[in-house]
Amino acid sequence: MSSRFSYRKYIGVTLVALALLALPFALSAAGTAWVRIANLAILFVFLSLGLNIVVGFAGLLDLGYVAFYGVGAYVYALLASPHFGLHLPFWVILPIGASVAAIFGVLLGTPTLKLRGDYLAIVTLGFGEIVRIFLNNLSQPINITNGPQGIAQIDPIRVGGISFGQTDLFFGLSVSGPMKHYYLLLLLLLLVIVVNLRLQNSRIGRAWEAIREDEVAARAIGIDTTRVKLLAFAMGATFGGVAGGMFSSIQGFISPESFVLTESVMILAMVVLGGMGNIWGVIVGALLLSFVPELLRYTVVPLQLALFDKMLVEPEVIRMLLFGMALVLMMRFRPAGLWPLGARQREFSIDKAAK
Amino acid sequence: MDVFLQQVVNGLTLGSLYAVVALGYTMVYGIIQLINFAHGEVVMFGAMISLSVISAAAGSNLPPLAIILAGVLVAIPACMALGYFLERIAYRPLRRAPRLAPLITAIGMSIVLQQVAMMLWSRNILAFPQILPMVVYELAGASISALQIAIIGICFAMMAGLALLIYRTRLGAAMRATAENPEIARLMGVDVDRVIAATFVIGAGLAAVAGLMVGLYYGLAHYMMGATLGMKAFSAAVLGGIGNIPGAMVGGLLLGLVEALGAGYIGDLTDLCQYGTLSAMLETRCADGGNVVLFGSNYQDVFAFVVLILVLVFRPSGLLGERVADRA
Amino acid sequence: MSSVLLEAHAVGKRFGGVRALHEVSLTIGQGEIYGLIGPNGAGKTTLFNVLTGLYGADSGRFSFCGEPLNISAPHLVARAGIARTFQNIRLFANMTALENVMVGRHVRTHADVIGAVLRGAGTRAEEQAIERRAVELLHYVGIADRANHLARQLPYGDQRRLEIARALATDPKLLALDEPDAGMNATETAALRALIAGLRADGLTVLLIEHDVKLVMGLCDRVAVLDYGEKIAEDVPEKVQRDPKVIEAYLGA
Numbered sequence: 009m010s011s012r013f014s015y016r017k018y019i020g021v022t023l024v025a026l027a028l029l030a031l032p033f034a035l036s037a038a039g040t041a042w043v044r045i046a047n048l049a050i051l052f053v054f055l056s057l058g059l060n061i062v063v064g065f066a067g068l069l070d071l072g073y074v075a076f077y078g079v080g081a082y083v084y085a086l087l088a089s090p091h092f093g094l095h096l097p098f099w100v101i102l103p104i105g106a107s108v109a110a111i112f113g114v115l116l117g118t119p120t121l122k123l124r125g126d127y128l129a130i131v132t133l134g135f136g137e138i139v140r141i142f143l144n145n146l147s148q149p150i151n152i153t154n155g156p157q158g159i160a161q162i163d164p165i166r167v168g169g170i171s172f173g174q175t176d177l178f179f180g181l182s183v184s185g186p187m188k189h190y191y192l193l194l195l196l197l198l199l200v201i202v203v204n205l206r207l208q209n210s211r212i213g214r215a216w217e218a219i220r221e222d223e224v225a226a227r228a229i230g231i232d233t234t235r236v237k238l239l240a241f242a243m244g245a246t247f248g249g250v251a252g253g254m255f256s257s258i259q260g261f262i263s264p265e266s267f268v269l270t271e272s273v274m275i276l277a278m279v280v281l282g283g284m285g286n287i288w289g290v291i292v293g294a295l296l297l298s299f300v301p302e303l304l305r306y307t308v309v310p311l312q313l314a315l316f317d318k319m320l321v322e323p324e325v326i327r328m329l330l331f332g333m334a335l336v337l338m339m340r341f342r343p344a345g346l347w348p349l350g351a352r353q354r355e356f357s358i359d360k361a362a363k
Numbered sequence: 364m365d366v367f368l369q370q371v372v373n374g375l376t377l378g379s380l381y382a383v384v385a386l387g388y389t390m391v392y393g394i395i396q397l398i399n400f401a402h403g404e405v406v407m408f409g410a411m412i413s414l415s416v417i418s419a420a421a422g423s424n425l426p427p428l429a430i431i432l433a434g435v436l437v438a439i440p441a442c443m444a445l446g447y448f449l450e451r452i453a454y455r456p457l458r459r460a461p462r463l464a465p466l467i468t469a470i471g472m473s474i475v476l477q478q479v480a481m482m483l484w485s486r487n488i489l490a491f492p493q494i495l496p497m498v499v500y501e502l503a504g505a506s507i508s509a510l511q512i513a514i515i516g517i518c519f520a521m522m523a524g525l526a527l528l529i530y531r532t533r534l535g536a537a538m539r540a541t542a543e544n545p546e547i548a549r550l551m552g553v554d555v556d557r558v559i560a561a562t563f564v565i566g567a568g569l570a571a572v573a574g575l576m577v578g579l580y581y582g583l584a585h586y587m588m589g590a591t592l593g594m595k596a597f598s599a600a601v602l603g604g605i606g607n608i609p610g611a612m613v614g615g616l617l618l619g620l621v622e623a624l625g626a627g628y629i630g631d632l633t634d635l636c637q638y639g640t641l642s643a644m645l646e647t648r649c650a651d652g653g654n655v656v657l658f659g660s661n662y663q664d665v666f667a668f669v670v671l672i673l674v675l676v677f678r679p680s681g682l683l684g685e686r687v688a689d690r691a
Numbered sequence: 692m693s694s695v696l697l698e699a700h701a702v703g704k705r706f707g708g709v710r711a712l713h714e715v716s717l718t719i720g721q722g723e724i725y726g727l728i729g730p731n732g733a734g735k736t737t738l739f740n741v742l743t744g745l746y747g748a749d750s751g752r753f754s755f756c757g758e759p760l761n762i763s764a765p766h767l768v769a770r771a772g773i774a775r776t777f778q779n780i781r782l783f784a785n786m787t788a789l790e791n792v793m794v795g796r797h798v799r800t801h802a803d804v805i806g807a808v809l810r811g812a813g814t815r816a817e818e819q820a821i822e823r824r825a826v827e828l829l830h831y832v833g834i835a836d837r838a839n840h841l842a843r844q845l846p847y848g849d850q851r852r853l854e855i856a857r858a859l860a861t862d863p864k865l866l867a868l869d870e871p872d873a874g875m876n877a878t879e880t881a882a883l884r885a886l887i888a889g890l891r892a893d894g895l896t897v898l899l900i901e902h903d904v905k906l907v908m909g910l911c912d913r914v915a916v917l918d919y920g921e922k923i924a925e926d927v928p929e930k931v932q933r934d935p936k937v938i939e940a941y942l943g944a
Contacts, residue, residue, distance in 0.1 A: 120675070325481060343460065
């Protein structure tokens, strides 16, 4: 993978890296809101890559993915907020959140992974809803989640003496809280991408792909499919848990409303748009579906006001329509995603003649 | 008031509504093994369209029943058209695609329909015009409204009608043949595409009536109402055995009863105070007739999902379903 | 007959009211090519699926290499050393030929998720060994030049070969082939026979399911005949071919 770096590729990577490092400064010129948008976009890339392990690699349609995100977020919020008076540092909580999410993944997966694809999808959806209902109601008789009000005043991340909740000067550059988050997220994202690439090109990754392609054949050559599927579920859940923790600390406030079915569907749309199983495609898909709605928000609203003197279509509607249409149109016209990997077209591209 | 009987009445009302919606899921699944995720949105459109018609006509001097009839007469063909459109545009092109592709399309369509409804009818919870006089009868300690009687009656009539259609008509025979084996049905001269379209249209017609009744029953309509309702009806279909028509009816009624009785009793059952003094903290909170309820009736929505998961894990063929071999 | 490799005793299997297998016993010796033939619907593939753990058996005892064989799950059977192919080829269609064979190494390798993520020296060495072995096997079955083609893009005959290579990647002691020549022309069939004979020469034991008696002639050491779920004959091919019960089973069907 890395040993055959050509000179030109090396320059390309350096340029991309520099651009990514400079990006928050450019964005904050347009407004700090854009840095926040970039941060959320990276979080969605994160989530999409996690879901991609389950849906893309192993071919298991998980419609309750947001539950793991929520679990990670709540673990963070409970351990670093005045709600219980606990204030653990983020590098302690993040692994805890990831592990708890992974345990939830195994809990959900153990009884359900024998189910056929579409049944599994519905069961995971039900699981996601159950988690949300519990988050909404576990304020009685003992107040654990604080119900629909959610949990506020979540501690900002602290590394060394640096708090991510405020602006600091580094080498004469003013670096805001969102910008610090950006760099931390970027670092984590790099890690996640490396982990994903390595998983894909590993014994386990091939076993996932084999199960997706033909489960019977996979079992016949000795793959313990239940175990391997469970690994996919647990890995996906782990990523979801980490993303949830980051979300908590960045937002400072969470409530069950952030972890609804629609959110799961949005993440699925990102994976589908980029091409299930294709790591780079999924990244682009997540970025597109994160940024395009925001761009629309800043263009469609003024445009409508200028043309009609009132707003006909809210940007939020356009955003959701975009997600819905992405799912429908991709399945119809480009089932392998916008950027299928040349030779490695996936299950969703099986030509009809071959069936 | 007799809590048990009251919850049975409520459960039957709810359950017969679930059953009618569940029929739409189960018919489509039986015939093309697709979970038509957008079916709940068809119900929502039924509610919204009839709401618009009824609101528009509410000022007139027509009798209330005529106004409601007008609402349903507009909603049925509109929803049927929507069902046909869904099948034709979204699902038919994917007839031969891998199994998960049409499911993903269905999820996408359901989002699109929600947003379209939101644009047409706003994002607010809309009040369903209460033009029917509220008539309540007493029945052995429980009260049952005329509306509840009507809902249960109409749902049962529709189920009976559907059963007649499926088991006594040529179209029904063609539907059963297609569900059994589309290839052979085609060879026997059945126009499979038409039969599948008809299945969607019939299911959508039932959904339209169900939507109107849900709106009248709760007095509300909202662009997201189809999502939860659809999931519950789907759970009912799975409970009865997906693909199985009588199963959907039984499953719907059962789920309605489970929900109503569950909501009625879960608070009492999980009140820790009745189980004696478990701890000092409990003791103080239980004193003076207080109670410590672990799960209240706000967990009502959980029942459907728990039932769904339990059935799928332990008896995927449902209560009435025979073992359907994997036809994928 | 040399030492016993696989022994199946009194295997029974029902599907609802249908008796698919009844009291079928067979013994396969080390290094044999053992044929299993019978008319369509005789229960050959059912027996095969029971043996390889795909269906549970209703009754029967199994031993492999002198030890009891657990047939409750396919992956356990594969781990024990029995690999199979399918009558209607089942490859991982959207993976390359090389990847298909590499997956076959799964059961003999160990790297887990943590190993894959850390990619230490041990994991890297294992990865290299997996790839090396897979390339070797592609050479062995004669399709190494197609290593990077997607499985579904391979010609039919090559798909059969790839499936055999993938089965061989699990280091089997017994290779079970379900009608490997189905849909092949005469040239392809001849090449396949040569491949199977070569496998035996290299020390592998082969269980071969065939529909047609003629095809097992000259290739199999011994042949068992199934009819209506029961074994009606077992002997060297020449004798089986002349057995009146066998002739009747085929003519009657």
